[in-house]
Amino acid sequence: MKTPYQPQDIESKWQQYWEDNKTFEVDSNTDKPKFYLLSMFPYPSGVLHMGHVINYTLGDAIVRYHKMLGEEVLSPIGWDSFGLPAENAAIRLGIPPEENTRNNITRMRVQMKRAGWGYDWRRELATSHPGYYRWTQWLFLQFFKKGLAVKKQAPVNWCPNDQTVLANEQVHDGCCERCGTEVIQKDLSQWFFTMSTMAQRLLDNHEKLSQWPDSVIKMQQEWIGRSEGARIDFTVTETGDKVPVFTTRPDTVFGVTFMSIAPEHPLVEKLVIGTPQEEKVMAEVKRMRQMGTSVKELVGMEKEGVFTGFHITNPVNGDKVPLWVANFALMSYGTGAVMSVPAHDQRDYEFAKKYDLPIKVVIKPEDIDLDPKTMTEAYVSEGLQINSGPFDGKPNKAAMPEIINWLDENGFGAKTINYSLRDWLLSRQRYWGVPIPIIHCNDCGAVPVPEDQLPVTLPKSVEFKPTGESPLKQCTDFINTTCPSCGKPAKRESDTMDTFVDSSWYMYRYIDPRNEDAVFDSDLVNKWAPVDFYIGGIEHATMHLIYSRFFACVMQDMGLIKFQEPAKRLFCQGMVCKTSHYCNTCKWLHETEVKDGKCSKCGETVVSEVSKMSKTKLNTVSPDEIMNKFGADTMRLYILSDTPPDRERIWSEDGVQGAYRFLRRLWDLVHDKMPDLETTKDGDSSNDKNLLRVTHNTIKQATGDIDQNIQFNTALARIYELVNAIKSANNCSGKALREAIETVLKVLSPITPHICEELWSKLGHTQSLLDSSWPKVREEALKEDEITVVVQINGKVRGKLAVAPDISKDDLLAMAKADEKVAPMLEGKQIVKEIVVPKRLVNLVIK
């Protein structure tokens, strides 16, 4: 009996069915081929947004497709639940982070189930759960034992608002990526993972990542920033202090006319203190260090510096050149000191011009001479060495390796490869994170907490006030302890870990989530990992996706895992955007507050633009609202239709409507056709053939689009074609009609599982669609009796021929020439060339 399409009823019914039948629960010990799909886990903010919807719907569709291929599919979900928002909520609202997080997870779990995303919920994990962070601490201790976790004094990025240190990756445009406050520099003793030692390996391993997007690989390469060159050891003329520099242009070493060092360089204070120029230099240094590092400031920033009063001896020629503190020298790159060659480096050139420093040419173009007095910019192209001692007359490019060898032989320096990748600063002066399992003892130093005492549990009663120190520092019960080594009173480390540590290994814990004896069972992890298909946002390209690669390398070295890349295939989904409206007086407006391009509150003209959905821009759409109105299937269908999932998508209310109407039409269509399926009489054979050809073409195209291209928009286009074909199919056999309809339900089911399951069961099936198999293409069904071949004259289409697919070239040509539209155009002309592309076209070139 036909009932109207009631998505909510159907959806809760099938969600219950999947739960009751443990459909998404995975047997780790299965013999079936395995497939591990992972969508990046969410931060439990308390409410799903459309970014989650695209991420998890895409993942779920691929999971369901692979289940239908007969694979054992692991699809877990969890919570990246440590982090600042929960702590900020505690400060603002007084809700303890743990409670807040728990409530948020509960709410979001309900939403996720409602969306029909199939997960093995038995494997759910939260990084803030002691059962999880115990092993984060354990891993930290392994890193510590291997010397990969070290504490060192370093200038760090400090957010004055969040009162915490930020990793370089968390600073955007000189501002905190979370709150937007301008970041300042501060010297602190901090824990680091020595990730920079892994730079080359991370770079080399990119070749294993052929199924990652090129853009991500490129970004990582740039981030790791390998450059080849030389270290050259200069000395302070007056004191003999060594000043090593890194340069990619050792061929210009004879042209050094001054040296620039970063304001933070330790040598500055060491040299200048107690000299007459101390006051002036230190004042300048202080000013330079306070200057922002934001893009805007840097671009327009004038090169500035101050002379230290000291000189530097160039080892290669004994030249004595002035030592300057310069704002363009970066402490964080190379050695913090730059050999400055104004003739051949534009920055050095500008600096030299400004402070009237000498310019010495050591590379000249072949045909002309360069005069420092008339040069208007640095000469950075290739040329011949001059004023370069033993290398005069040689082309600079060829001389480069010789110069490096010569530096090495004479003890002046050595070949060096420099990386921009820095060590990973993981200390955070905040409460809501994993406590670093270290005890500081006056006698024994930094002592690791013994493994049998893990986890070091976060205390619950703490005072949440941003003081610049971890709230844990105020918590004496937590802080005061005894040294595990000597037994004397000692203090616990009060900093917690960057949450990126938590997310660097979660993909393995899902495989063995409740193991209390080990971080995980290595055999199981080696069986299921690496992740076959990893889905997440491009914003993680240089953070999470480098950190977790680093972890995998270390864990492989430790023997925990046998591979060194966490994911075989990576897919980055696009952002969900929507038009936002801005009024100069009333600021951001809801769509409903805009009438005819004017603000309905003040009447002013509104500026509208498409931008990423965000709370501040008031252009978000709530998944709950969509599910209430139309159901989860409509939301899922809409989010995967129209736009390829890796591209930015612009939200359209009409598009959602369209998706809903399609499902309703499908519902009606299947019900209407049901009586016809029972007829045993033969239909018209050519009608059957046509319907089945469309059916199998849909299977062929849609399978490729889902499996390889991850293009649900085009897969859906083929499904729509098939639905249209079913709609207009008359006088077909019940068998053919059934095959066509069941194909629609199968191929559509990964996208809109609930309605498909319901219709599938109404067609008499007692098992879930997920227990049926993905349809296979019957090649003979694709064969066409007649195809259209285009006839062109001089490349323009002039006629069309309906022919048998296996027609001979000669016959085809003859038919083309005889075509009623073509023939008259050939009269009196000479055919110069005849091109026949079988099954496609005939092109006649005439004069």
Place this chain on the structure above:
RNA sequence: GCGAGAGUGGCGAAACUGGCAGACGCGCUGGACUUAGGAUCCAGUGGGGCAACCUGUGGGGGUUCAAAUCCCCCCUCUCGCACCA
């Protein structure tokens, strides 16, 4: 500045290895039906033209029988990085 990607109807977009540009959908136009619905069905829909036909994939050149697709130059937009020595 460096690196990457993109530019196709009113809109989201298709187009295999160079072979009928605009699949599929939204919107729109006209019609049908009606239990008047956020419905359904039929027809049309790149632009110009009554038409035959002409024209059309950011702009300009080129290769080719044939170019959205390949090559060169230019423009615009998006993203990432950025005083990297």
